[in-house]
Amino acid sequence: MNWDLDNPYTLAISVQPDDIDELGHANNAVYVRWLERCAWQHSKSLGLGLEEYRELDRAMAVVRHEIDYLASAYEGDELTMATWIVHWDKKLRMTRHFQLCRNSDGLTLLRGRTTFACIELSSGKPKRMPPLFLEGYAKGLTEVSPA
Template structure:
């Protein structure tokens, strides 16, 4: 597979009939849903699920999506979406990159970057990441850094 970076976290997707818009391809809003799903599954794999977020009264909230739609996905397409944590300040911000590939022809359909900010759930205000976030998300970033060497 032609991943942009080493050691991706990958989810499998299938384009369903309800994902298709009037132009006959997957609607742009569906891609955003897929990005969210991939980020959540990666967080869950790292031990940071909704239960843990609520216990800590913290969450990583999206503040910016940058999406490059490179090719269309069609009903029935089997896809793979990868994510990497590529940057963080260990205080408030974290950045993920995403790449969506159709394995049948190895075409990259999308590249995206999402910036998250740590918030306090009870107030919705930005708040410093708890130790559990640093311990949970940190190894994913370090794995990426190690892969580049």
């Protein structure tokens, strides 16, 4: 694949019949589910899954999605979603970049960015990232060259 950045975390996706909408392609809301699944799997690979979130009473909650839908996915397509942590302030916020490609031709179907904020699960209020988040997410940070 021609990834936007080096060393992505990737997730294989097979487009299922339930993913298809009335227009005959994967529904836009399905793409958002794929983004979420990829982000969760990447976080788990860094040692930050739901169990750790609950123990620490912290979570990374979506604040903003920016998605460019570039081409359609169809039933039976085999895709690869990639993600990178491209920015974090080591306090409250973190940004991920996403790229979705079709395996058969390498075409990029989607590019997106999601901004997350650290919250306290028990209150839902913004709270600083605990040390375990700082350690774990540091392992997933990708250096991005200025454009």
